[in-house]
Amino acid sequence: MVIAARDVRLTLGGAEPVEILRGVDLDVAAGESVALLGASGSGKSSLMAVLSGLERATSGSVEVTGLDFAALDEDSLAVARRGRIGIVLQAFHLLPTMTARENVMVPLELQGAVDARTRAEAELAAVGLGHRLGHYPAQLSGGEQQRVAIARALAPRPSLVFADEPTGNLDAATGARVVDLLFERRRATDASLVIITHDPALARRCDRVVELADGRLR
Ligand SMILES: Nc1ncnc2c1ncn2[C@@H]1O[C@H](COP(=O)(O)OP(=O)(O)OP(=O)(O)O)[C@@H](O)[C@H]1O
Numbered sequence: 189m190v191i192a193a194r195d196v197r198l199t200l201g202g203a204e205p206v207e208i209l210r211g212v213d214l215d216v217a218a219g220e221s222v223a224l225l226g227a228s229g230s231g232k233s234s235l236m237a238v239l240s241g242l243e244r245a246t247s248g249s250v251e252v253t254g255l256d257f258a259a260l261d262e263d264s265l266a267v268a269r270r271g272r273i274g275i276v277l278q279a280f281h282l283l284p285t286m287t288a289r290e291n292v293m294v295p296l297e298l299q300g301a302v303d304a305r306t307r308a309e310a311e312l313a314a315v316g317l318g319h320r321l322g323h324y325p326a327q328l329s330g331g332e333q334q335r336v337a338i339a340r341a342l343a344p345r346p347s348l349v350f351a352d353e354p355t356g357n358l359d360a361a362t363g364a365r366v367v368d369l370l371f372e373r374r375r376a377t378d379a380s381l382v383i384i385t386h387d388p389a390l391a392r393r394c395d396r397v398v399e400l401a402d403g404r405l406r
């Protein structure tokens with residue numbers, strides 16, 4: 189299993205605590221793709237934050253790529269996430285002062301790759317952006333920025349990729365092309381994929397669909 193989550197609970201907020209996750213169990217096998225559905229506010233992004241190690245569960249166990257997230261301190265968790273987990277968000281989140289090439293180089297350099305520049309260029313070529321290597325995010329269209337984000341997430345060859353409404357800011361045709369690329373790149377790299385979406389057609393492309401409701405999966 190790439191993800192083994194058991195009775196995961198998450199309560200956030202100070203004076204008025206919100207029980208966001210109320211006992212989530214989820215297994216994701218190596219190479220599997222899972223669509224995560226649920227109403228707005230049901231806790232999808234929060235669950236992704238917990239499963240990707242960005243947020244700590246209040247209780248329960250989260251084992252990802254064989255690592256017990258609860259047992260790791262902040263530094264070890266940051267190192268563990270590096271190279272193991274790739275994330276693609278709705279709003280691209282590229283570094284604005286870096287070119288497309290440099291954005292993709294960042295996670296490779298953090299991994300200690302000596303050929304980060306060449307590899308970044310190959311990753312960008314694989315998403316059809318070999319002609320935009322030196323462009324800054326502001327000089328790229330939304331779809332192109334999301335393709336850079338996919339290249340950046342997959343470049344370190346993570347075993348697990350999370351995507352949170354990756355087409356939410358794109359028109360339908362551009363979104364469909366971006367999704368095609370995401371599936372193609374994850375197939376080429378054998379990564380497991382957890383994708384949050386409101387799009388039933390996209391959900392159907394995944395091996396399995398799970399839905400969050402009342403803080404639990406059904
Ligand atoms: N830090 C926080 N403190 C208190 N409540 C929070 C916090 N973060 C999120 N919440 C609440 O938790 C619930 C789940 O939020 P989350 O962002 O996970 O929902 P979502 O399913 O991703 O929704 P959407 O489809 O709109 O993106 C929401 O009601 C939100 O207001």
Ligand SMILES: [Mg+2]
Pocket residue numbers: 232233234352
């Ligand atoms: Mg969300």
